[in-house]
Each structure stands twice: as C-alpha cells, then as structure tokens.
Amino acid sequence: MIIYCDGKFVDSQEAKISVFDHGFLYGDGVFEGIRAYNGRVFKLKEHIDRLYESANAILLNVEISRREMMDIVVETVRKNNLTDAYIRLIISRGVGDMGLDPRKCAKSEIICIAGNISLYPPSMYENGMEIITAATRRTSSDALSPRIKSLNYLNNIMAKIEANRASLMEALMLNQEGYVSEATGDNIFIIKDGIITTPPVYAGILKGVTRDSVIDLARQEGITVQEELFHLIDVYSADECFLTGTAAELIPIIMLDSRKIGDGKPGPVFKKLLAKFHEYVKTEGEPI
Incomplete structure (x- = not known):
C-alpha cells in the first residue's frame, strides 16, 4: 500500500508520524472518509470543502489549495491501482510539544490512505x-x-x-x-x-x-x-x-x-x- 505522508508518497511501512504530533496526542486535527467507485472519486469537491470548513473552524492552517488536496486524493488512489476504494484523508495540527498550545506546532501534516473497507456484512x-x-x-x-x-x-x-x-x-x-x-x-x-x-x-x-x-x-x-x-x-x-x-x-x-x-x-x-x-x-x- 502506498501512503501520502507529509508531502511524499511512501510505502505503508515507511508512513510514520511523530509521537509529538498533536493529532496523536490530543486528537487535534480533522479528517474525511471518501469513496471511489468505478474509477471515480465520489463527491470529492464536497468532501474537500467540508474538510477545509472543519479546519477553518478549529483555526487549523492548511498550507495547500483545495485543488492540490483533491489531486493528492486522486493520485493516492491511482498509485494503489484502485478503481473502487475507501479513502481516509487526515490533516493533523502537526508536531509540537507535550502541552496543549497549538502555536507550538510549526506546520500541519497531511496524510492520505486509500484501501478497502467493509463496515457491515x-x-x-x-x-x-x-x-x-x-x-x-x-x-x-x-x-x-x-x-x-x-x-x-x-x-x-x-x-x-x-x-x-x-x-x-x-x-x-x-x-x-x-x-x-x-x-x-x-x-x-x-x-x-x-x-x-x-x-x-x-x-x-x-x-x-x-x-x-x-x-x-x-x-x-x-x-x-x-x-x-x-x-x-x-x-x-x-x-x-x-x-x-x-x-x-x-x-x-x-x-x-x-x-x-x-x-x-x-x-x-x-x-x-x-x-x-x-x-x-x-x-x-x-x-x-
């Protein structure tokens, strides 16, 4: 599995975050669950719009444009050779210290995972x-x-x-x-x-x-x-x-x-x- 992690595509074994990442320490971040069907990412714009609205609501700075974020999603699915997929797109506040203060986090981190999901039988x-x-x-x-x-x-x-x-x-x-x-x-x-x-x-x-x-x-x-x-x-x-x-x-x-x-x-x-x-x-x- 190929994961988009902090600006590059890496093998799943290499996709890692810091223990000081505030998404891990405090749940300080936002995400979207997205589906792809038949070679198309369903309602991608709507998901990305909601992602940015959530980020804005918690004053989380997203350093790339919505179009660039959409391209990351599509490319992650493409690199995994999937036509039908479940996609998890995450924006974390990023690496900081062990305190709550989000100002200690220098930059947000973006992770995109594309795989499969079966929620119910x-x-x-x-x-x-x-x-x-x-x-x-x-x-x-x-x-x-x-x-x-x-x-x-x-x-x-x-x-x-x-x-x-x-x-x-x-x-x-x-x-x-x-x-x-x-x-x-x-x-x-x-x-x-x-x-x-x-x-x-x-x-x-x-x-x-x-x-x-x-x-x-x-x-x-x-x-x-x-x-x-x-x-x-x-x-x-x-x-x-x-x-x-x-x-x-x-x-x-x-x-x-x-x-x-x-x-x-x-x-x-x-x-x-x-x-x-x-x-x-x-x-x-x-x-x-």
Whole structure:
C-alpha cells in the first residue's frame, strides 16, 4: 500500500508520524472518509470543502489549495491501482510539544490512505440491522460542533462500545434535548406514510455527504423529504428506517431497542433509494 505522508508518497511501512504530533496526542486535527467507485472519486469537491470548513473552524492552517488536496486524493488512489476504494484523508495540527498550545506546532501534516473497507456484512444490507439507543448523548453543539469532523471521536466510540456490549454493531445517539441525532458514524432517516424525515443539522449531526446525496435522489424521485426534529417514538413507529454514511452507504434498520420497525424487513423506499444510489455513484465523481 502506498501512503501520502507529509508531502511524499511512501510505502505503508515507511508512513510514520511523530509521537509529538498533536493529532496523536490530543486528537487535534480533522479528517474525511471518501469513496471511489468505478474509477471515480465520489463527491470529492464536497468532501474537500467540508474538510477545509472543519479546519477553518478549529483555526487549523492548511498550507495547500483545495485543488492540490483533491489531486493528492486522486493520485493516492491511482498509485494503489484502485478503481473502487475507501479513502481516509487526515490533516493533523502537526508536531509540537507535550502541552496543549497549538502555536507550538510549526506546520500541519497531511496524510492520505486509500484501501478497502467493509463496515457491515452483506447480509445486513439484505435483511436489515438491529440497533440500540445509547445512553451516551451526542456532544453538545455548544461544546464542540458535530459538524466539525475532528480526529477526536471518543464521544462516538463510547456509544459504539454500548452497541458492542449489546452484541450489536451500531447505536443511535440522542442530542442533549433528547431528540434523535445520528448513529455513531452514520446519519439516520425514517419513513412514515411515504414521507422521509431526517434530523436537521442543528440537531447535533454531521452534515453527511451521503446524507445530502440521498436527499437529492429522493426528491428527484418525487419523494417528500423533510429535515425536522423527532423523538425515539417516531423511530419506533416508522414504516422504515435506514442509515447513511460514506463507508456504510445505505443500510436498513429493522429493529431499535427490541422494537420492530415496520414489518421488520427492509422497505420499498429504502430499496429504491439504494438502487438509485448504486446507479448514481457509477458515473458521478472526479476521474481517477
């Protein structure tokens, strides 16, 4: 595997960071998870725009242009001879001392990895997935905006541990007001009477690139999509439910907290949108 690390492409065995890197010491940095399909990097501009927005929000200086960053992503995929890939793009604050002060970090560091990922087994896409509601609440937007895709995912990991202890693979998180926010790594959609509802960005969610793509595809199909706050009971009583994310794509949820959703099977709206999404990614994106 060839990794882009601090200005050059190196073998994975040579891709190393300092123990004084603040991304490692404090989670001080930002990242993006990106997919490539059929020789194209899907929604690359949107991912890079979000990366730079996250960096700007934490006053992290990125020393190259957005176009140059896009070129790094494409070249990393190309050097690994991949046409379909999962890409992890990271910007760390860089090497500093053992204190918190970001001013001690002389320059940011960029790392790009291109490989493969399988988040959930194929059977879950066919038969659906059971999840729980985590006791861990989503970090308050007043403390740290969930729209900043930072290297510190401990809040999400604590909720993921709850799912693991229940022998499940995913958990749903509520915000500080008790409204449904998102899963540990994915956005959530519910369907009731043919209308799709997903939490708005102010509910404490990451504004997902796949989420936005699905909203657009649904509206193109004439399906009403609304971004509104909702409670757990709205998920329990939904006709369908599914999650979206770069790694997960679209995956159906058939049970939450031991409550069956709909008829307990992936529903027709989900199946239609999954098919549309798979068709869409074949032709949309930055050519490799």
